[in-house]
Amino acid sequence: MKGLLKFITCGSVDDGKSTLIGHILYDSKLLYADQEKALELDSRVGSRNGKIDYSLLLDGLMAEREQGITIDVAYRYFTTDNRSFIVADTPGHEEYTRNMAVGASFADLAVILVDASQGVLVQTRRHARICRLMGIRYFVFAVNKMDLVGYSEERFNEIRSQITELAQELSLENVQIIPLSATEGDNVTVKSDNIRWYDGPPLLEYLEKVDIASDDGEKGFYMPVQRVCRPDHTFRGFQGQIEAGSISVGDGIVTLPSNERASVKGILMTDKAVQTAYKGQPVTISLDREVDVSRGCVLIKDAEIAVYKRLKASLLWMDDEPLAVGKDYLVKLGTKTIPGILAGIDYAVDVNTGEHIKTDTLSKNGIAVCDILLTEAIAADTFSSHKTLGELILIDRVTNMTSACGVVDSVSEKSDSSAEKASFKYGELTARGDIFEEFYYDTSSLNVLKYQPVKSTYTVGDEIPTSGESYKYPDSFDIIVLRDGVSVKVRGRKIAEILPTAEYSYSGVPVINGRGFEVKAGSDEDVQRFLNEYSETSESSQSAFFEKWVRFDTYRKVVVKSDKK
Amino acid sequence: MSEFSHLDELEAEAIYIIREVAAECEKPVMLYSIGKDSSVMLHLAMKAFYPEKPPFPFLHVNTTWKFREMIEFRDRTAEKLGIEMLEYINQDGVDQGINPFDHGSAYTDIMKTQALKQALNKYGFTAAFGGGRRDEEKSRAKERIFSFRNAAHAWDPKNQRPEMWKLYNTKINKGESIRVFPISNWTEKDIWQYIKRENIDIVPLYFAKERPVVERDGNLIMVDDDRFPLRDGEVPEVKSVRFRTLGCYPLTGGIESTADTLDEIIEETLSSVSSERTSRVIDNEAAGSMERRKREGYF
Numbered sequence: 065m066k067g068l069l070k071f072i073t074c075g076s077v078d079d080g081k082s083t084l085i086g087h088i089l090y091d092s093k094l095l096y097a098d099q100e101k102a103l104e105l106d107s108r109v110g111s112r113n114g115k116i117d118y119s120l121l122l123d124g125l126m127a128e129r130e131q132g133i134t135i136d137v138a139y140r141y142f143t144t145d146n147r148s149f150i151v152a153d154t155p156g157h158e159e160y161t162r163n164m165a166v167g168a169s170f171a172d173l174a175v176i177l178v179d180a181s182q183g184v185l186v187q188t189r190r191h192a193r194i195c196r197l198m199g200i201r202y203f204v205f206a207v208n209k210m211d212l213v214g215y216s217e218e219r220f221n222e223i224r225s226q227i228t229e230l231a232q233e234l235s236l237e238n239v240q241i242i243p244l245s246a247t248e249g250d251n252v253t254v255k256s257d258n259i260r261w262y263d264g265p266p267l268l269e270y271l272e273k274v275d276i277a278s279d280d281g282e283k284g285f286y287m288p289v290q291r292v293c294r295p296d297h298t299f300r301g302f303q304g305q306i307e308a309g310s311i312s313v314g315d316g317i318v319t320l321p322s323n324e325r326a327s328v329k330g331i332l333m334t335d336k337a338v339q340t341a342y343k344g345q346p347v348t349i350s351l352d353r354e355v356d357v358s359r360g361c362v363l364i365k366d367a368e369i370a371v372y373k374r375l376k377a378s379l380l381w382m383d384d385e386p387l388a389v390g391k392d393y394l395v396k397l398g399t400k401t402i403p404g405i406l407a408g409i410d411y412a413v414d415v416n417t418g419e420h421i422k423t424d425t426l427s428k429n430g431i432a433v434c435d436i437l438l439t440e441a442i443a444a445d446t447f448s449s450h451k452t453l454g455e456l457i458l459i460d461r462v463t464n465m466t467s468a469c470g471v472v473d474s475v476s477e478k479s480d481s482s483a484e485k486a487s488f489k490y491g492e493l494t495a496r497g498d499i500f501e502e503f504y505y506d507t508s509s510l511n512v513l514k515y516q517p518v519k520s521t522y523t524v525g526d527e528i529p530t531s532g533e534s535y536k537y538p539d540s541f542d543i544i545v546l547r548d549g550v551s552v553k554v555r556g557r558k559i560a561e562i563l564p565t566a567e568y569s570y571s572g573v574p575v576i577n578g579r580g581f582e583v584k585a586g587s588d589e590d591v592q593r594f595l596n597e598y599s600e601t602s603e604s605s606q607s608a609f610f611e612k613w614v615r616f617d618t619y620r621k622v623v624v625k626s627d628k629k
Numbered sequence: 630m631s632e633f634s635h636l637d638e639l640e641a642e643a644i645y646i647i648r649e650v651a652a653e654c655e656k657p658v659m660l661y662s663i664g665k666d667s668s669v670m671l672h673l674a675m676k677a678f679y680p681e682k683p684p685f686p687f688l689h690v691n692t693t694w695k696f697r698e699m700i701e702f703r704d705r706t707a708e709k710l711g712i713e714m715l716e717y718i719n720q721d722g723v724d725q726g727i728n729p730f731d732h733g734s735a736y737t738d739i740m741k742t743q744a745l746k747q748a749l750n751k752y753g754f755t756a757a758f759g760g761g762r763r764d765e766e767k768s769r770a771k772e773r774i775f776s777f778r779n780a781a782h783a784w785d786p787k788n789q790r791p792e793m794w795k796l797y798n799t800k801i802n803k804g805e806s807i808r809v810f811p812i813s814n815w816t817e818k819d820i821w822q823y824i825k826r827e828n829i830d831i832v833p834l835y836f837a838k839e840r841p842v843v844e845r846d847g848n849l850i851m852v853d854d855d856r857f858p859l860r861d862g863e864v865p866e867v868k869s870v871r872f873r874t875l876g877c878y879p880l881t882g883g884i885e886s887t888a889d890t891l892d893e894i895i896e897e898t899l900s901s902v903s904s905e906r907t908s909r910v911i912d913n914e915a916a917g918s919m920e921r922r923k924r925e926g927y928f
Contacts, residue, residue, distance in 0.1 A: 067635065068635050068638060135786075135787060136771050136786065136787075136789060137771065138767075138770045138771050139763045139770050139771075139813070139814065140764075140770065141763070141764045141814070141816045143818075148635055150814060162791045163789075163791065165791065165793070166773075166791045166792050166793060169793040169794045170794075198793075290645070290648040290649060290652055291648055291651060291652040293678065293680070293681050294681070295680045295681040295682075299680060301680075303648055303677075303678075304648075305641060305644075305645050332679060332680070334640075334644065334676035334677070334679060335675070335676050335679035335680075342633070343633075344633050344637070344638065344641055345633075345637075345641060346640075346641050346644040346645060346648075346676075346677070348679070348680075359652050382791050394800070396796050396798065397796075399649075399652070401653075452794075452795075455793070455794045455796060456796070457793055457796045457798060459798050459800055464798070464800040464801060464802060465790065466790050466791050466792075466793070466798045469791065469793040469794075469796070
């Protein structure tokens, strides 16, 4: 007997998804007698002329029955002689796309229905794209309602070529195309006499036999920590689920983001001590020494995973409120939840054509590749290398809505190296400088937010943008980037010189710090005092230092921004 | 790679969910109804935190009409496991003499739904685990694992938060709460097989034994105490019966059976032609009755 198969049915409205699943359950005698009776009863009052309406088995919400549509995912459980199944029947209406995505994130295989009389529709393409985005690797295209096209092989072949084209466009692997009729039962659980020209298996047989390869190509061991277990002072264990690989007592592990090394002292597989534990198992791991690990940290072994502050992710927008560039959201990735700014949209993807579109907003059910800047560096990876550390959701900080889900396409700015991307660079000298940051007052979250535009690196001779929405610098000025010990001289909007601050001297033009705040210095003596006092400040005296020496509103202001735009 | 069975997968999923709630929610509670699903959920909670005890209390909403054996079992279990077991009774309902014989669906509302809301408000719980399974009923099949309730404890089935992968969003505003169903994806068969594999204690009422019953409207109702008003001509008969689900004794139909071992129960369950909720008197109402009750705050 093969293992559990989790699959979804999706496709456009009225393509017959619920009817198909209802028919499988009915045919396979997988219903209890009382459910069958209820179905016959419900069908009689329903709208389909007293014929059994199989979709009523799935559409369990009152609103769904009233409107005759599926609004939310229904989960059904059935077992045949050959396999156990969990099927998520998902809604076809565009309005409820996010509910379809919920089902897709849970499934190993997608059955995408295509109405034989309609062919591949925009919604078919959208669903295929979302399935692919959520990581589904097995696809069945069920060309339904073959009875309505007279079981025509020619019509089937037309649709088959549309599907093949779509599969190529999305690089879908493992694609099976089956002609069937969910209402009539052709090729659902048994081979149809009406479709003799098709020599493949009926749907259920295919689902029973398909091999979902367990090798997903993830390298090494990793476990995001869910919680620290401390029943008393003698025991400290890290609880979580192993996402890939295996771990044994005595193995060396690395902690992220603290980057410490330790050896595994003991492993509990739920309540039993074991020598080795494997992928999928819930465990409690204790180590041979104290490490700085709490919820949201990750334990790794032989896995190339690092910590990052900036992620590029393909997002599916799910909120009625559109995406707002510059707004901060809570980002949940693995077991870590931290604030992050949606720093920018690279491009949106047309769900129909796959075309990349330049945009600065994204509304419900749209897909876009976006840049997310986290407030601190966390363990993350691309969805294709370490799946669990490449899945994320964005949570609206005011409404608590799950605004988007997404998968990490690429990671950048490994933050354990010092190389946060520099704004200024000349030879060996680099300076971070955030003088191009925009300050917004966001009217929906009532917060002042900083938005870092995609950084460019400037060097001597380059012209720099001296004005933005929330800043306007003079044409000539000097920048002293305190934390990097580097100064930059700008003359006529061009960089004239980049030099170590130790060699800098005041030359009569205004001075700003690395954040774009005016430094209250009018002479070289002032500048030297400013630098001396900075070198003597501690964390507690920092605010007094800044209070004394810098001024925010000389060249900067806060711009009111409504994210309705 | 070790063997990882269907049950192992369900167990891992449930433990993950239970740990997430303990780690992220401010004040969780696990509802304990004493039935087999609750027994499995309690067992999972014990395993999830070992060697710690579950870092939250358990709550039993008592309608005062539970089988006596259930209450004995509850107290024994809490003591044996060393867990905190809270009991809540809607005292107003008791004072008004609300009972399952005279008050029908109002009884369920007052002694179960209202009582549950009162209990959650009283202790200020922000998340409550329930043992609901999606295979039980059609509106449950549509419910998320993390299911949100507004300040009035109502469910809005048309506007459920998307739930992606294992990334559960547990954020709520003041007054709102979450119901969490860690065994959503288990079937009745999974429950029984897991009880057997893990050797979990369950209330003896699940096993066939000679018990005094009367037949009413096709249901075999056990006469569990002398509060049971016998109708004219009704004489309790002693029959070998067992119960497939447990609730309030006057509302729970037994089935005639001689299955007194787990293997026999599993065998009987698998070959059964009726789904388990048919033995619950309140469920045999119009389609949508469960959804309606859930929208009003029923678990």
